[in-house]
Amino acid sequence: MxxxxxxxxxxxxxxxxxxxxxxxxxxxxxxxxxxxxxxxxAPQRPAFLDYIDEKPSAPALNNVSPSAKEADKAAESFAPRLLGANDTFWLVTRPYMAAVAACEGTLLIGKPNKIDPYHTAFGYRELTSLADHPRQLYPFWDSVNHRWDATTAAGAFQILESTWDDAHQQHHYWAPGDAFSPENQEICFCYLHNSTGGSAELMDGVQVLNQHITVSFDAFAKAMKRDGQEWASLPYSEIGKPTGQSTRSMWQAWTWFQWALWAKCGYRRAITHPVGVNVPRTDTLRWRPKKGRMHWGEDYATPMNTPILAPENGRISFIGEDDGAGHIVCFVPEGYPELEMVSFHCTGKFPHPPGTLVKRGEMIGYTGNSGIGTGPHWHVEIRIDGHPMEPRWYLGMATWFKDKEG
Incomplete structure (x- = not known):
């Protein structure tokens, strides 16, 4: 035997x-x-392999574009049931994979992916075979040292040839078939994510309440910082600085992670646009170089006293005033306690006090020009666990998704 x-x-x-x-x-x-x-x-079997053995067969990077058709498929494939440890691990880790791939530039969230992420080599080149790591040098411009350099990065997670070979020397658990298959790229990702301590940091911030999964921003940020030891594009990564490789901002990575998490868990849904889908957007979440500070929300060109509607059922969580932001009203959707929609520069006339439960489409305030501003407009911020994500991903659900009939 x-x-x-x-x-x-x-x-x-x-x-x-x-x-x-x-x-x-x-x-x-x-x-x-x-x-x-x-x-x-014998070599110790990493704990995450218990999850890999039972993980779904579909690649992690499916269903992360804002296409309503794809999102409906994702929602239908998610059967609500009691979440076990394995379910929670993959429902969180796969969106995190998507965020890393987006930071690496192989997954274009919100845009058509002309090349499958798993078939992508550095510089958005297409791999014709996944039989093995391509083991090719791809040139790029080193903007710090002002010279040409080269890298072997390939696959959805831009794994270097040396990293790939080291993983195979250190670990013995791989899927059959093509060596550089999507599944083996994911397994290699998990080895790296586990070895940096990023996986432990991320899972420490997971909470499941009434079958609803949330991840704390602090845990996500700590995981990103640890994984920055392996991926130069991640926020605050130190390894990309010597060659001038661009790093993503934390709010970008947080936005991509949340959007992928919503897709994976079936949280994307139809809502009502608070000021109307046809109102033009005049500014986005971005760094304002002239003012030397971030603009943490989006601006919409609304006349004075434009009604602000509740995008879905929820409650008024806060009403207050700030010198810069003017009159503020905050709204929290029912069933999504981690999310908050914050409206700045309101008129100060609010139809409901804090704590009031409101229905979708019910008025919660009026746009104005209070605080510091250049004219009447609606400034909106979307915060997850108190930290901003790009509002367009939440507000876009007003046009991307339709209410289910019956």
Missing amino acids: SITTGRMTRRDVVTTLGAGLVAGVSAHFLTDGAGSLLRLL
């Missing part, structure tokens, strides 16, 4: 021990009853 420890047989274990050590080990410990010793001597 062959004792199996992970994918290592008893013969594999004995071979790795070396002749001298094997001679000193009693035959008793090499019997079928000594599985615990053999497991101790």
